[in-house]
Amino acid sequence: MASDGKRQTRFHGRVEGRQKDCAHPGCDQAGEFRAPAAGGRRPGSDGPGDWRWFCLDHVRAFNDSYNYFQGMSPDEIESAQAPYGGWERQTRAFSMNGAPPPKWSDFTDPLDAIGARFRKAPRARSDGRELSEQDRKSLHALGLGTDADRRALRQRYAALLRRYHPDHNGGDRGHEKALQAVIEAYTQLKSRPAFA
Structure with a gap:
């Protein structure tokens, strides 16, 4: 509840207007927040996974006790925690073409900085005269x-x-x-x- 007695309506992840009740036994409030179903399919490349829907109080209680690694083997846990997941093979280094990289702070959009890094600088004339x-x-x-x-x-x-x-x-x-x-x-x- 908000301090002025009104229900706070802005929560990240709320799906308002759902007609189904909270999945917690005995709760009659609307289930507006989703949580992974126990023993259900996890989200992955084959789809979003299975979900249960809770009210705000019960999704908070669920989040406090949730353990992503529950039911995983030690090898699966280690694989999920690897800092370079999916980068098992070596990749070639990007060539700098002899030019120093641009400063990221000079750009507001990271894609502009990446484009500038690999753009070839126009060759200057040997006599030093400018070319447009x-x-x-x-x-x-x-x-x-x-x-x-x-x-x-x-x-x-x-x-x-x-x-x-x-x-x-x-x-x-x-x-x-x-x-x-x-x-x-x-x-x-x-x-x-x-x-x-």
């Missing part, structure tokens, strides 16, 4: 590495124009999308500071 993500995509579209200079950029652009442009490849218009991607990539890169 768009610069990297444009270089990839042209088939160039991150260390390409302005001369390599122009040479590659000219070679791809000869390959894809209909005036240079015998009138073949089957490469128009590739030609458009090459032109867009070159236009984006030629004005960037890394290629000045």
Whole structure:
């Protein structure tokens, strides 16, 4: 009972609205809390197990006297208590690719931290000039590495124009999308500071 005389209704595990009575002999209150049935099937991979339903007072008494290991052999108890249950075989170590792991405290979501740990860091240019993500995509579209200079950029652009442009490849218009991607990539890169 709550201190103001009203019944407390918020308890973890309560299933309100059950019409069946408490499983304790002689109790006429509603059985709103489940407990494992004595000698019944335990919860596991084959289902949720067998349950009995108690009122709040009797489920508390049941919990005080409950022993999960009752009826188990010493070997079964040891197996259930093993700290590495299910990890009997060795697994390979995850590669760090030479990079230190990120600090977990830098992330609010653990999945972001795990993703960052195994994401490859973009390779920096040898001359120290910055490349944006768009610069990297444009270089990839042209088939160039991150260390390409302005001369390599122009040479590659000219070679791809000869390959894809209909005036240079015998009138073949089957490469128009590739030609458009090459032109867009070159236009984006030629004005960037890394290629000045």
